[in-house]
Structure formats: C-alpha cells, structure tokens
Amino acid sequence: MRRPFLLLQARNHDDPMLSHEVDCFADAMGLELKDLLVVNAVDRLPTRAELRGACAVLMGGSGDYSVLDSDPWIKQLVTWVRDELVLPGKATFASCFGFQILVLAVGGSMMRDYTNTEMGTYDLALAPAGRDDPLFSHLPDLFRAQVGHHDRAVALPQGVRHLASTPDCPVHAFRVGHLPIWATQFHPELGISALRKRYLHYRERYAPESADTPEDEDPFLQGLRPSDEATLSLALFARWVATHEVELESLNL
DSSP, rough: OOEEEEEEEEOTTEEEEEEEHHHHHHHTOOGGGEEEEEEEETOOEEEEEHHHHSSSEEOOOOOOOOTSSOHHHHHHHHHHHHIIIIIITTTTEETTHHHHHHHHHHTTEEEEEEEGGGEEEEEEEEEEEGGGOTTTSSSSSEEEEEEEEEEEEEEETTTEEEEEEEETTTEEEEOOOOOOEEEEESSOOOHHHHHHHHHHHHHHHHOGTTTTOOOGOOOOHHTOOHHHHHHHHHHHHHHHHHHHHHHHHHHTO
C-alpha cells in the first residue's frame, strides 16, 4: 500500500477553505482523498509516526495567519519544519503560507509588504536554475500562476536555488539546495475556479471595496486566467516522489 502524503494545514476550524484546500491538492496531484493524511498545525504538529509514515509533506496556505504573527504555534512550526523536514531532507512541497514558513526555517527573512500585495493571476519569470529543475523545467520563461499574499521573502541563505519571480516579489519559488524540498509563494494547487472560490470567501476581508460588487463586474474575477503549467508542478512532485518511493522509505524519510 502506498504511503500517504502528509498535508499540513494552517487554518481555523470554522474556515470552509480547510476542506477546499484538501480537495485542491488532491485534484492537482491526481490523488484520492485517502492518499492524504491531514494535520492542522493550528491544533498540533504531526507525530513522529505520522511523519515517518508519509511519503512526503505538503504545506498549504492560511487565510487567517501571517508567519510574522506572534502566535506560539507559528514559531513552533518554523522550528519543527527546520528540524524534521529541512535537516533530514524530507521530501516537501510548500505553497504560500507554507512557503513563508520554509523561508524562515532555512534561515531566510520575511517582510509584510502591503504596497506590493499580489492577488490574482500573475505572469512569473522562470529563473535560470529552473531550467534544469525536476519540477520547473517544463515551464516556459514566462508562465502564469494563481497568487494571493501580503507577505514576501526578503532574503534566502546561500545554497538555496531561486526558481521564479515577479517584479514585486523577487523570490516566488525556490528549492533547498539539491534536497527534494520545493516551495512556491504562488498557489500551484489553485486553478481559476478554485481561486475564484477562495477569493469570494475572503473578499470582504481582503478586498472590502469590492465586497458589494456583482461577480460579473468584479475586475479581480474578470482578470483571472488559466495557469495549467504552474499546476503541473504539483503533479510532477507526486511523480518524483513515486519514482523515488523505495529510496525515501529506506531512508525513513
């Protein structure tokens, strides 16, 4: 029986995006829901048995929290990611909030940047290191992705491989050296319909000026575009893990 992926979430219990996020990762990766073991970091961290029983780890976004918040569980999560994922080289794919946690876990720094907030479908530039990366080499030099964030990475330590950027967010994706650990500030798990649903749920909070705008007149919704190439990165991660499953299991990773 194939080991499951461990999906580490960071959302409140009453947030319907909890289940939505699970569905999005499963769809993007070609998995069934039984292939995902879900743990909410707001409640607890995964046990050692859960981590060892997982073939790889996924970390998603968060509608209510910033990695710069002072909540104790966020600091504990950063330490856990460093000690249990980065140092042993556990296969991991992190997006948005998960990306930002991983930035801090590898010794990088984050900042809150409302001036350069990105929300919607954006064109990202592939960095030179992406051209021979197992997950990013299929992408053209300019590709579309679904994005939603206020915070952004400021700096990453030496040895981290920069993979993609936008003018307002220079670090949009990276790989931790040659380890099987990738992170994207963008959301490869979201397509147009998924980002539309996510936006409408959070619209009153993140775009209050548009809260009463009819959906067919909302410029954000009208500006969404397909991002299938970016989404393929998650399917390629699932394929990479499956290809290396025996090796990963023998290492207890």
